Amino acid sequence: MSLPLNPAFAATEPPPVMEARRWIAGKTFTPERPLLNVSQAAPVESPPLGLRQALAEAALNDPQAHLYGPVLGLPALRAEIAAQFSAAYGGAIGAEEVAITQGCNQAFCAIMATLAGAGDEVILPTPWYFNHKMWLDMQGVTAVPLETGLTLIPDAATAEALITAKTRAIVLVTPNNPGGVEYPAETVAAFRDLCRARGLALVLDETYRDFDSRHSVELGGRPHELFADPDWADTLVQLYSFSKAYRLTGHRVGSIVASAERLAEVEKFLDTVAICPSQLGQIGALWGMRNLRQWVAGERDEILARRRAMEQGFGALKGWKLLGCGAYFACVEHPFDMGSDVLCKRLVDDCAILMLPGTMFHPAGSAAGKRQIRIAFANVDAGGIAEMFARLAAFRP
Template sequence: MTIGGITSTVSAPPIMAARQWLRGLSFSQDRPFIDVSQAAPTAPPPLAMRQAMSDMVLSHDDTHLYGPILGNADLRNALAQHWNRSYGCDASMENVAITSGCNQAFCAAIATLCVDGDDVILPAPWYFNHDMWLRMAGVKTQALICDKALLPDPERAALMIGPRTKAIILVSPNNPCGVEYPATLLRAFYDLCQSRGIALIVDETYKDFHSADGAPHDLMQDDRWGDTLITLYSFSKAYRLTGHRVGAVIASPAQIKHIEKFLDTVTICPAQLGQKAALWGLEHLQDWVASERRATLSKAKVMRDGFAPLSDHGWRLMGVGAYFAYVEHPMTHLGSKAAPAILQDQSVLGLPGTFFAPAEMSTAENHLRLAFANIDEKTIEILVDRLIQATLRLAPDAKGA
């Protein structure tokens, strides 16, 4: 048997590739392992939710059965109402599809827009699973290289739109960079896509950790938003439901009908337990989510304020927000190999910028993504000190070292 299908067009999953660096390593008590590689909660859902979920498993027979392809009506309706409160729009359950995680939401959206040979515009640095799926779907990724502030330029994007361009994809707050796209920038991209007749896909996986107290954009206040905008969401981050795979697409009813075809073919329906937990979270955990947001924003402040000593050693904080800090390191002689070198030297696992960039983006060789949201504020301070020590040992000629 020859193995060489569409999966041969992409590299191994980056997180798993980084996990290979851990093989054979052991960590001492005086220098315990600090894992800032994965952008997802490592703690389980809050106890009250877990208790409710145990009752769902024991007492609700439909937890173990097939459900509607697009997800349970009560969850779709609850998410639509949540979106209306958050964005001042008038969405209904007909605008919502529940998916088996936000990655599947992205795959479903692309399946309704593109055929083999089409292209989409994706700002770089990018979320690697987006690029991986596009490659496997036969869709060309046009890399829109971000500026020094890690923001994409709509004027440059306009020049890239061709006859087979179907969408522009934005992630805000951004993964991997942590940057929150200003409302004016999101509006500029929306207006561009609307004028050119292509889709704007906005992945708001990390919206619950946005620093703005109000709505981060007003795109859905346009009565015709469904003609242009497709929004993706994840329950995983807000409610720590990563293992239950619950995401969503918010789009026009016409788009949702096409998404239903994709979901029926791939998973038939999202898992019942995860859906029930997500609904319970929407109904009971909004104060808890708000406290989680405050804690994450506080960690981001500690990361931002505590970065100055690293700057003195040649590091640069390029972006910080939501779960991430995106940084430039001074170990230019190591390039992307700095990540495994820092792991071996200081027991810190981050991800190299090359995981999030096209080959032509050579600057990514000297970038790292640090997912600080999974460690506490004291450990963030230890992380900074460890990175300084790594610089002194691995790049003694760096500025300030």
């Protein structure tokens, strides 16, 4: 007799990236045509030397780095985030309005645990980030899809028609995963106004904020004005990850910016699942914030160069349509008479390319999901991008 299984977990799809890895298990790829893995958006290189030295120094000489720390994170890191984000967004964020988490996925789970329970609803624009959908499914919360059409930009008026007495929050991801699009400032402001009017939370996931083409302190730009609103905390929750900007994926450091009252509820969640975030990871994140601004700017420039290469390549690739491109991702429509889930497996075998089908980012049976593919291009250099387009051009279904 098998052990009981929570029916909400039984109804939750397996992790898509792990599923895609099984497509290449046991397969052999030649040195002449190695696998091009554009399925996952995570840095594969180590952090810069200075950051690694800071981690090593702390590991060797800071006894506190190996002990439990504050549940909501190191005070110095919370204060640094508050100061830098206040300056970057032209607003006022206090250190007490910042919490540190074990990565941004945990930040999402923590804030959602305080907002919605079984039987409630949360609106997610499609294509959605699959881990967001998975968490809601496992909690018995209904993910209400908000179609974004060919622009991949959600519309607040369309979202309003989906709100019911059970709706607790609307989630936006910008720059978007998986769509790549950068949501216009007026779009996020319209969603803020809608959520405020209807008593909902606006959860804004800005994991890829460092790679937003508009977000440059040096150029004086910012992607939105939400934190300039002195009452931002009555509606807005911002999520962020240190994994991408500082290559700290294995250290799991993320953050939540929300009202101090909301973070008091978040603390209950964090204390039961992790007790405290990684001390070494936080030390690395703090060193990075204080010392790597110019290095991160260079990383952004490189990602933006790869974005231009993607845009140019799809502009010349017959039949394919680029829907969105930015940060780490491109979302495209393929031209073939088969579903993207079938096509992506064919591309592994015929082209040695691993991509994720749109079916992993849309509700079951979605026509858009069958047409779309997500390409994570951040780990593919200019030569790899050119090779990817050569293989796609040669593919015959």
